[in-house]
Amino acid sequence: MLKIEHLTKIYGDKRAVDDVTLTIAPGEIYGFIGHNGAGKTTTIKSCCGILKFDEGNIYIDGLSIQDHPLECKKKMAYIPDNPDLYDYLSGIQYLNFIADIYQIEKDERERLIAYYSDLFEMTENLASPISSYSHGMKQKLAIISALIHSPKLMILDEPFVGLDPKASHQLKALMHEMCQKGGAIFFSTHVLEVAEKLCDKIAIIKNGRLIVQGTMEEVKGQSSLEDVFLELVE
Amino acid sequence: MLKTLIVMRLKGLMNRFFSRLHQGKKMSIWKKILISLLFVYVLGCLFFSMGALFYVLGETLIRLHLDWMYFALAAFVGIFTGIIGSMFVASGVLFEAKDNELLLSMPIPPKMILLSRLLTLLILEYMYSLLIMIPIAVVYQMLASLSILQWIYLILGSLIYPFLCLSIICLLGWIIAYISSKIKYKALVQIVFMVAFFLGYFYFYLSIQNYIGVLLEQGQNIADTLSKALPPIYYFGMSIAESSFIQLMKLCAICIIPFGIVYFVLLQNFEKIIMLQKGKAKVVYRQRSLKTSSLLSALVKREMKRFVSLPAYMFNCGLGTLFYFILGGAIFFKGEAIIQLLFSDPSMVEHVIMMVIMIFTMMTSLNQMSAVSISLEGNGLWILKSSPVSEKAIFSSKIIAHILVSMIGFGIGVILTILKLPMSIVEILALLILPSLASLWIAFCGLIWNLLIPNLTWTNATLLIKQSGSVLGSTLMGMVSLIIVPLLYWFSDLKVIVSTSQFYLIYLVYLLLLCLLSYIYLKTRGVQKFKEI
Numbered sequence: 001m002l003k004i005e006h007l008t009k010i011y012g013d014k015r016a017v018d019d020v021t022l023t024i025a026p027g028e029i030y031g032f033i034g035h036n037g038a039g040k041t042t043t044i045k046s047c048c049g050i051l052k053f054d055e056g057n058i059y060i061d062g063l064s065i066q067d068h069p070l071e072c073k074k075k076m077a078y079i080p081d082n083p084d085l086y087d088y089l090s091g092i093q094y095l096n097f098i099a100d101i102y103q104i105e106k107d108e109r110e111r112l113i114a115y116y117s118d119l120f121e122m123t124e125n126l127a128s129p130i131s132s133y134s135h136g137m138k139q140k141l142a143i144i145s146a147l148i149h150s151p152k153l154m155i156l157d158e159p160f161v162g163l164d165p166k167a168s169h170q171l172k173a174l175m176h177e178m179c180q181k182g183g184a185i186f187f188s189t190h191v192l193e194v195a196e197k198l199c200d201k202i203a204i205i206k207n208g209r210l211i212v213q214g215t216m217e218e219v220k221g222q223s224s225l226e227d228v229f230l231e232l233v234e
Numbered sequence: 235m236l237k238t239l240i241v242m243r244l245k246g247l248m249n250r251f252f253s254r255l256h257q258g259k260k261m262s263i264w265k266k267i268l269i270s271l272l273f274v275y276v277l278g279c280l281f282f283s284m285g286a287l288f289y290v291l292g293e294t295l296i297r298l299h300l301d302w303m304y305f306a307l308a309a310f311v312g313i314f315t316g317i318i319g320s321m322f323v324a325s326g327v328l329f330e331a332k333d334n335e336l337l338l339s340m341p342i343p344p345k346m347i348l349l350s351r352l353l354t355l356l357i358l359e360y361m362y363s364l365l366i367m368i369p370i371a372v373v374y375q376m377l378a379s380l381s382i383l384q385w386i387y388l389i390l391g392s393l394i395y396p397f398l399c400l401s402i403i404c405l406l407g408w409i410i411a412y413i414s415s416k417i418k419y420k421a422l423v424q425i426v427f428m429v430a431f432f433l434g435y436f437y438f439y440l441s442i443q444n445y446i447g448v449l450l451e452q453g454q455n456i457a458d459t460l461s462k463a464l465p466p467i468y469y470f471g472m473s474i475a476e477s478s479f480i481q482l483m484k485l486c487a488i489c490i491i492p493f494g495i496v497y498f499v500l501l502q503n504f505e506k507i508i509m510l511q512k513g514k515a516k517v518v519y520r521q522r523s524l525k526t527s528s529l530l531s532a533l534v535k536r537e538m539k540r541f542v543s544l545p546a547y548m549f550n551c552g553l554g555t556l557f558y559f560i561l562g563g564a565i566f567f568k569g570e571a572i573i574q575l576l577f578s579d580p581s582m583v584e585h586v587i588m589m590v591i592m593i594f595t596m597m598t599s600l601n602q603m604s605a606v607s608i609s610l611e612g613n614g615l616w617i618l619k620s621s622p623v624s625e626k627a628i629f630s631s632k633i634i635a636h637i638l639v640s641m642i643g644f645g646i647g648v649i650l651t652i653l654k655l656p657m658s659i660v661e662i663l664a665l666l667i668l669p670s671l672a673s674l675w676i677a678f679c680g681l682i683w684n685l686l687i688p689n690l691t692w693t694n695a696t697l698l699i700k701q702s703g704s705v706l707g708s709t710l711m712g713m714v715s716l717i718i719v720p721l722l723y724w725f726s727d728l729k730v731i732v733s734t735s736q737f738y739l740i741y742l743v744y745l746l747l748l749c750l751l752s753y754i755y756l757k758t759r760g761v762q763k764f765k766e767i
Contacts, residue, residue, distance in 0.1 A: 050619040052765055073622040084613035086536065088543035096524050100532030101621045110524055127519035 001026050001153050001184035002047065006056035009042050016042045017053070018208040024184045024201070029175055031199035032188040035233055039208040040188040041081060044157050047186065048078040060153060074102065077146035081157040081188075083138040087131035091122065091141050094130060095148060102149035109148060116144040120167050135162040143171060154178065156187035160194060172198060196225040206233050240350045269703060272710055277365075284311075285369035292377045304374065305388070306471030309395055312366040313467070316359050316399035317406070318431045322546055323358065324407035326696045327351050328500075344504050352400065352497065359396035367392045383477040390482060391470045398466055398489040401496040408500075428549045429556070529623065533631030534638070540610060541603060541639060546696040547610070551705065554600035555643030561593065562647030566654050587657055588734050591665050592720050594647065598672040599712030604636040605680030605705045608767070609689045609698055615767065625761040629681060636677035644669055664738040671745040672716055678752035679715075680708040685763040719744050
């Protein structure tokens with residue numbers, strides 16, 4: 001579903017991402033772990049077509065993001081680490097805008113918006129301007145907007161930050177459900193316990209380079225993920 | 235601590251303009267030179283317009299030994315400009331700044347935060363003061379002569395009166411923030427304030443000749459009235475004209491004491507005022523049928539919603555639309571006398587109509603909606619970039635929204651003009667087509683400027699719009715590009731060999747060429763630039 005080949009992104013003299021290669025198959029939840037500034041967000045933004053990269057290539061469902069950006073973006077959804085949305089719109093206006101962008105049928109968008117808004121307990125707030133939302137509410141709205149166009153691939157940057165426990169639980173359930181239906185998820189996190197419980201595969205990045213990747217068992221063996229991570233990045 | 239806070243805020247203000255530096259990318263020397271030249275040009279225009287206005291006033295007032303009134307009027311214009319220029323900045327900087335809560339959580343006394351904000355605003359006021367007082371002093375020096383003592387009093391007075399502006403903008407900023415926090419349509423409140431102030435200023439500027447007449451007749455009476463009704467202006471004028479220390483002290487007292495009171499009141503209520511924006515009653519959503527739109531239509535609607543949600547955007551980048559209303563209304567309702575005067579000589583009719591068409595065309599450069607539309611995406615740019623939306627669709631939506639805003643005022647202005655002026659078919663077509671094409675060119679031009687110097691790291695949209703280098707660049711480039719052909723026609727022998735109809739055709743081809751070139755640029759380099767942002 002997502003194939004990153006020798007991805008390299010250079011800022012000035014610094015190689016923020018250096019020759020990263022990984023593959024995420026349909027049905028997999030792939031965790032991406034690293035210290036602050038390791039290159040997680042740069043990798044994620046490159047995958048979403050937000051950042052241009054210098055070397056390598058990224059394929060979404062077999063299509064290159066460089067050559068077929070629009071087709072790739074139709075198949076995926078991205079949730080950033082800090083959900084800066086359009087403050088001048090209300091929640092429902094924003095969701096309807098996103099539905100227009102993805103050209104979702106009227107009945108379908110109404111059904112999906114109602115379903116996910118209820119699931120994340122956001123329905124009552126949809127008439128309020130986004131400027132009045134808390135961080136968690138913005139995060140929930142960004143998640144709903146990512147789900148309403150039923151993406152095959154979800155790329156999430158620190159998705160659990162700001163979410164209340166219930167919303168966090170719902171998101172994890174949705175991630176599993178999506179993968180069971182053949183979708184794939186690539187997400188970064190600093191919460192190693194979450195990664196350990198949720199992910200099928202994991203990659204650890206340090207100073208722009210992947211230092212380890214594989215199934216959870218391959219990476220951590222009998223130790224805890226926290227011990228392995230600390231040992232590898234020290 | 236105070237110095238750090240002020241330096242940080244000023245750095246923020248400056249970095250908004252020199253956005254490339256802010257993003258860690260050094261600006262090329264050519265860009266620095268270009269921006270410096272633009273600054274010099276804008277300053278020159280402002281100095282010239284202010285100098286021309288006060289030259290007219292000064293000639294009469296100095297001849298009648300009403301020198302004090304010359305300086306009093308200077309103070310009036312200075313105070314008015316200072317208020318209108320920073321009223322909304324004050325509201326944003328003092329009460330709605332995004333870092334209010336962060337700073338309050340730090341071990342910084344609220345009085346320091348407030349003082350740093352006020353001093354930053356005071357620096358802005360001094361900048362406005364310089365814009366007014368430099369041309370005024372130069373004109374006075376040309377017409378009469380300022381003694382060394384008068385220079386000192388002028389400088390001291392110019393340093394003192396901005397305190398009064400500061401007190402007033404704090405009060406108005408608080409009122410705006412308070413009303414905005416209480417009602418749903420906060421943008422409406424701000425736009426009403428802006429238009430009211432703007433029309434007042436415009437009216438004063440246009441009525442200046444009438445005022446001179448009244449001043450000539452009732453100089454002494456007005457002096458008495460001014461000293462009672464607007465004492466700061468009177469004291470400012472008298473202190474310079476008479477080199478009076480007592481009048482300067484009175485000015486000092488009347489400007490600085492209110493500032494002290496405002497500072498004290500704000501300090502007592504600072505946290506309460508900041509919280510004004512919080513805890514609004516929640517609007518509960520009732521599920522309803524949703525309207526679907528095409529991709530382009532959705533993008534255009536979004537641009538329009540952003541436009542109407544930001545009063546500073548509407549006012550600073552939609553000024554042309556307001557002028558179209560004023561111009562159309564003036565021609566329709568108040569144009570009888572002017573029309574009779576201008577059309578008394580039939581040979582002039584053609585040229586007067588041409589001038590009207592050119593004015594309509596020039597005014598398109600005052601609408602600069604597209605010139606800040608990329609920057610306004612701010613931190614939300616990821617939404618467009620990660621969505622299946624082509625750069626072409628994004629650019630188109632910004633161009634269409636720009637043209638829609640222009641066309642609202644233009645349409646009404648044109649209809650009123652066509653109804654009132656005797657125009658031929660060719661002239662009507664020229665009036666319809668030339669400004670429309672010019673509007674398209676300005677929309678392209680603004681978008682290109684914003685792609686060249688985007689700023690996505692702003693914290694206050696009002697400041698971003700007011701200090702946008704792309705708006706400034708696009709306005710100046712638009713004005714120069716639109717005026718150059720008519721000027722060549724008017725001030726050369728061309729008008730002998732080229733008829734006005736032929737001129738319209740040449741101008742049409744010229745505008746088409748500008749549109750075509752900018753379209754090609756946007757389609758190629760523009761798309762690349764957007765991808766690099």
